[in-house]
Amino acid sequence: MLINFETEKSVQEVRQAIEEKAKAKGFGVMSVHEVSNILKNKGVPIDYECIIVEVCSPKHASQVLSKNAFISTAMPCRIAIFQRDNKTVVSTIAPTAMLDMYNEPELKPVAEEVEKLMKEIMEESL
Template identity: 90%
Template sequence: MLINFETGKSVQEVRQALEEKAKAKGFGVMSVHEVSNILKNKGVPIDYECVIVEVCSPKHASQVLSKNAFISTAMPCRIAIFQKEGKTVVSTMAPTQMLEMFQEPDLKPMAEEVERLMKEIMEESL
């Protein structure tokens, strides 16, 4: 399941706000991928702007990784920001849905908390 929001702001405006809001909520910005620029430089451009911001909450990461190292394959949380039909879309995969793959039901409350925080970060960036 995807969590999606739309805004009239530019991709870069949302990116900047998202990075600030993530840090304010205790998440670190692990990496930013300027996907459209990377593809253009490789000679295979796309016709819209796309940026992926990877964020991680050290507190939550430590707890889930202590329980199951395989969860690292779904980390850090990735938030895509891209243009679609004249709007900027902010999208991520729901942590609660991703957790189901790992069969760790006792981690569900933590996934719910991370999902709530991710939604707040995204909404406050619009």
């Protein structure tokens, strides 16, 4: 399941806000991928701006990785910011949906908390 929001703000404005809001909620910004620029530089451009911001909550990461190292394949959380139909879209995969792949139902409260925080980060960035 995807969590999606739309805004009139630019991709860069949303990126900056997401980085600030993530830090304010205890997440670290692990990396920022300027996807559209990378593809353009590789000679295979796309016709819209796209950025992926990777964020991680150390507290939550420790909780899930202490239980199952395979969950690291879904980390860190990625927030995509891109243009579509003259709007900026902010999108991520719901942590609760990703958790289903790992057969760790006891980690559902952690995934729900991360999902709530991710939604807040995204909504507050619009």
